[in-house]
Amino acid sequence: MNGPSATVTVRIRYLSAIREKTGGRRQDELSLPHGSTLLSVADWLQKSYSMSVPGPSLMSTINGYGWNQVPGGLATELHEGDEIALFPLLSGG
Amino acid sequence: MLKGYCGKVLRVNLSTRATSVENLKEDEVKILLGGRGIAAKYYYDEIGPGVDELGPDNKIFFMTGPLTGTPLVSTTKFQLATKSPETRMYLCSNCGGDFGPQLKQAGFDGLIIEGKAAELTWLSLKDGALEFHDARPWKGYTSVKTLGALREAFGEKKAGAMSIGPAGERLVRMSYINVDDRAFGRGGPGAVMGSKNLKGIIVKGSGDISLADAEKVAAIRKAAVVELKTSRANHTKFGTPQYVEPLNTLGCMPTRNFQTAYFEDCDKVDAHEMVAHYVKKNYACYRCTVACGKMCEVTEGPYKGAHARTEFETVGLLGPDCGISDFAAIVKGNQLCDELGIDTMSAGNAVALTMELFEKGLITKQDTMGIDARFGNPDALLGIIELIAARQGIGDLLAEGMYGVKKARPEWKRFILDVKGMPFAAYDPRGFTGNGLTNGTSNRGACHNVGGWTIRAELQSGKYDRYALEGKAALVKAAQDSRAYVDSIGMCTVVRGAFGFSEAPTGEVLEAVTGYAFTPKLMEIAQRIYCLERVILNREGIRRRDDLLPERITKETLPSGPTKGRILTDAMYDVMLKDYYGLRGWDADGVVTEETKSKWGLKELLA
Ligand code: SF4
Numbered sequence: 001m002n003g004p005s006a007t008v009t010v011r012i013r014y015l016s017a018i019r020e021k022t023g024g025r026r027q028d029e030l031s032l033p034h035g036s037t038l039l040s041v042a043d044w045l046q047k048s049y050s051m052s053v054p055g056p057s058l059m060s061t062i063n064g065y066g067w068n069q070v071p072g073g074l075a076t077e078l079h080e081g082d083e084i085a086l087f088p089l090l091s092g093g
Numbered sequence: 094m095l096k097g098y099c100g101k102v103l104r105v106n107l108s109t110r111a112t113s114v115e116n117l118k119e120d121e122v123k124i125l126l127g128g129r130g131i132a133a134k135y136y137y138d139e140i141g142p143g144v145d146e147l148g149p150d151n152k153i154f155f156m157t158g159p160l161t162g163t164p165l166v167s168t169t170k171f172q173l174a175t176k177s178p179e180t181r182m183y184l185c186s187n188c189g190g191d192f193g194p195q196l197k198q199a200g201f202d203g204l205i206i207e208g209k210a211a212e213l214t215w216l217s218l219k220d221g222a223l224e225f226h227d228a229r230p231w232k233g234y235t236s237v238k239t240l241g242a243l244r245e246a247f248g249e250k251k252a253g254a255m256s257i258g259p260a261g262e263r264l265v266r267m268s269y270i271n272v273d274d275r276a277f278g279r280g281g282p283g284a285v286m287g288s289k290n291l292k293g294i295i296v297k298g299s300g301d302i303s304l305a306d307a308e309k310v311a312a313i314r315k316a317a318v319v320e321l322k323t324s325r326a327n328h329t330k331f332g333t334p335q336y337v338e339p340l341n342t343l344g345c346m347p348t349r350n351f352q353t354a355y356f357e358d359c360d361k362v363d364a365h366e367m368v369a370h371y372v373k374k375n376y377a378c379y380r381c382t383v384a385c386g387k388m389c390e391v392t393e394g395p396y397k398g399a400h401a402r403t404e405f406e407t408v409g410l411l412g413p414d415c416g417i418s419d420f421a422a423i424v425k426g427n428q429l430c431d432e433l434g435i436d437t438m439s440a441g442n443a444v445a446l447t448m449e450l451f452e453k454g455l456i457t458k459q460d461t462m463g464i465d466a467r468f469g470n471p472d473a474l475l476g477i478i479e480l481i482a483a484r485q486g487i488g489d490l491l492a493e494g495m496y497g498v499k500k501a502r503p504e505w506k507r508f509i510l511d512v513k514g515m516p517f518a519a520y521d522p523r524g525f526t527g528n529g530l531t532n533g534t535s536n537r538g539a540c541h542n543v544g545g546w547t548i549r550a551e552l553q554s555g556k557y558d559r560y561a562l563e564g565k566a567a568l569v570k571a572a573q574d575s576r577a578y579v580d581s582i583g584m585c586t587v588v589r590g591a592f593g594f595s596e597a598p599t600g601e602v603l604e605a606v607t608g609y610a611f612t613p614k615l616m617e618i619a620q621r622i623y624c625l626e627r628v629i630l631n632r633e634g635i636r637r638r639d640d641l642l643p644e645r646i647t648k649e650t651l652p653s654g655p656t657k658g659r660i661l662t663d664a665m666y667d668v669m670l671k672d673y674y675g676l677r678g679w680d681a682d683g684v685v686t687e688e689t690k691s692k693w694g695l696k697e698l699l700a
Pocket of ligand 1: 378383
C-alpha cells in the first residue's frame with residue numbers, strides 16, 4: 001500500500017513576489033495519493049499559505065500551461081514529477 | 094472646448110524662431126481623444142512619406158491627453174509622434190514624468206517642434222512665454238547632466254524637463270529623450286531632437302486644468318487609490334523586474350541574442366536579487382501612488398557607485414540576452430545608456446547581436462576596438478554601449494539601427510531580431526504565439542505595448558493555448574486597441590484597471606473630467622486610431638512583407654529550457670496574420686481598404 005506507485009510527488013515553485021506569501025520559501029515537494037488532482041494542490045496551498053489558486057490575483061501553471069488551459073481544469077490528474085509554478089500577475093513590462 | 098483640455102497647441106519653428114498658437118479642434122478630439130490619436134492626425138497631415146527623418150522637415154508632435162495633469166492617479170503620461178530615425182517610418186511613443194502635466198498647466202495640450210536651429214539650443218516655456226536659449230556650452234553633456242543644467246538655468250526645480258545626451262547629438266538612431274528621468278525610449282526620437290540642434294526643453298505652468306465634475310473626480314480618485322494599494326502592491330515592492338523569474342520559467346526569456354529562451358543564471362538578475370542588494374528607493378511619476386520605479390545603486394565591486402532606475406525590459410535585454418548574470422553590470426549598463434542617451438532595449442539587442450557575430454567569428458577585435466565581445470562579459474556590454482554612443486568601430490554601424498545594419502550587411506539578417514527596424518522587447522514569441530503577432534503587427538515595429546500585450550491572457554484566461562493559433566488574432570487586436578486609447582488619455586497603463594480602462598471600458602472618469610460621454614466610444618475611437626496609423630504606414634510603403642517575423646523565430650526551434658523544440662513558423666504565423674487582417678479590414682497585402690476607412694470615418698477626417 002505504501003509502494004512507489006501509491007503516491008505522486010509534484011514540485012510547487014514560488015516565483016518572484018509570490019515568495020512574500022510563503023515566508024521566502026522557494027518551493028515545496030508535495031507527495032499526494034496516486035490519483036490526486038490539481039484540486040488537492042489547491043486545497044494544500046489554501047491550508048498551508050492561505051493562497052487561493054487559481055485566483056484572480058496570481059498566476060498558476062502546471063508544466064508550463066495555465067491551470068485554466070489544461071482541459072481537465074482542477075480535475076486534472078497529477079503525475080509524478082509534475083511542476084507547478086505560482087507567480088504574480090504579469091502585465092506588459 | 095471640452096473640459097480637461099486646454100484647447101490650444103503651441104507650434105515652435107526652430108529655423109525661424111517663430112511661434113504660434115493654434116486651436117485644438119473639438120470635433121477631432123471627440124473622435125481621436127488626445128495623445129496618440131491627435132498626434133497621429135498631425136503626423137498624417139504634416140509628415141509626407143518623403144520626409145527625411147533627420148532633416149528639418151521632420152517634426153515632433155508632443156501631445157497630452159484629457160487626463161494628463163488632472164488630480165487623479167498617474168496622470169503623468171503624454172505622447173509623441175515623429176518619423177523614426179530607427180525604423181524610418183511613423184513612430185508613436187509614450188512617456189511619464191512631469192513634462193506633460195506641466196505643459197498642460199502652462200496652457201497647452203500639445204507642443205509641436207519643427208525646423209532646425211542654427212546652433213545647439215534649449216527652450217523654456219513658462220505659462221504662455223516661450224524663450225530660445227543658447228545650449229552650446231552644454232554640447233556633449235549627458236542627458237542627466239542636461240536635465241540638471243536646464244533646471245538650474247531656468248531657476249525652477251519643479252519644472253518638467255526633457256533632454257538628449259551625446260548620442261542624440263551624434264544622430265545615433267536609437268537615441269532616446271530623457272524626460273524627468275523617464276523616457277521616450279523607442280525608435281530614436283533623441284536623434285530627431287539632435288538633428289534639430291535641440292538639446293532640451295523645460296516647462297513650468299501655473300494654471301489649473303478645468304474639470305467637468307471636480308467632486309466626482311475626487312471620489313473616483315479616492316476609490317482607485319484604495320484599490321491600487323492591494324492590486325499593485327507587487328509593483329510597489331518589486332517594480333517590473335518581478336517578471337524576470339516567471340518569464341524565464343515559462344521559457345520566454347531572450348537569452349544570448351534569442352538563441353534560447355531560458356537563462357540558467359536567472360536567480361542572479363531577478364527581482365529578489367535587486368531588492369535585496371540594489372534598491373535604494375522607489376521612484377514615482379507625477380501623482381502616482383504605485384511608484385513602480387526602482388532606483389538601484391551598486392554599493393560594492395567594480396561598478397560601485399553605478400545607479401539607475403532599472404526595469405524589466407532593461408534587465409532582460411542587457412542581462413540574459415547578452416548572457417550577463419551580474420546585476421551590478423546591468424545597473425551600470427543602464428546608467429551608461431541613460432547618460433549617453435540611448436534606449437536600453439535597442440542597445441541590449443545591438444550588444445547581443447555583436448556578441449553573437451563575435452563568437453561566430455563574423456567580426457573580430459578589430460571591429461570591436463579590442464573588446465572581447467563574448468556573451469557574459471560585462472566589460473564587453475559596457476564597452477559596446479560606449480562604441481554605439483560614440484559611433485566608433487562596429488558601433489558606428491550599430492548606431493544606424495537594425496534597419497541600417499541589415500542594409501549594410503544583409504548576410505547578418507538571420508541574427509537580427511526586429512520587425513520594421515524596431516528591435517524586440519524581452520519576450521521570445523516562440524513561447525507565446527500571440528506575442529509573435531503582437532510584434533509583427535504593432536504600428537511602430539516590434540513592440541510589446543503598442544502591439545498589444547497578451548501573455549497573461551494566453552496563459553490565464555482559459556480560452557487559449559499558448560502555443561496554438563486559434564483566437565490569437567482577436568486577442569491581439571483587442572489588446573492593441575485598448576492600448577491605443579489608453580495612450581491617448583494621458584494616464585499610466587499600470588493603473589488603468591482601477592479606472593475601468595479595459596477592453597470593455599466601464600466607469601465615468603472621462604465623463605467626470607471632460608463632460609463628454611467618451612467611455613462607450615473608447616474601443617471605437619481606438620480602432621480608428623489604429624487604422625489611421627496603418628494608413629500612415631501604408632503611405633510610407635509598409636505592406637504584409639514588413640509584418641513578418643525574423644528568421645530566428647520562424648526557422649529555428651528553441652534548443653533548451655521549458656520551451657525546447659518550440660518554433661513559430663512562417664506557416665503558423667500566416668494563419669494568425671490572415672485572420673488578423675480580416676478582423677482589421679485590411680486587404681491580403683495589409684493595406685487598409687476603402688471600406689474600412691469609411692467605417693472609421695477616416696475618409697472625411699483625412700480628406
Ligand atoms: S506605475 Fe510606474 S510608470 Fe506608471 S505612473 Fe507610476 S511610477 Fe510611473
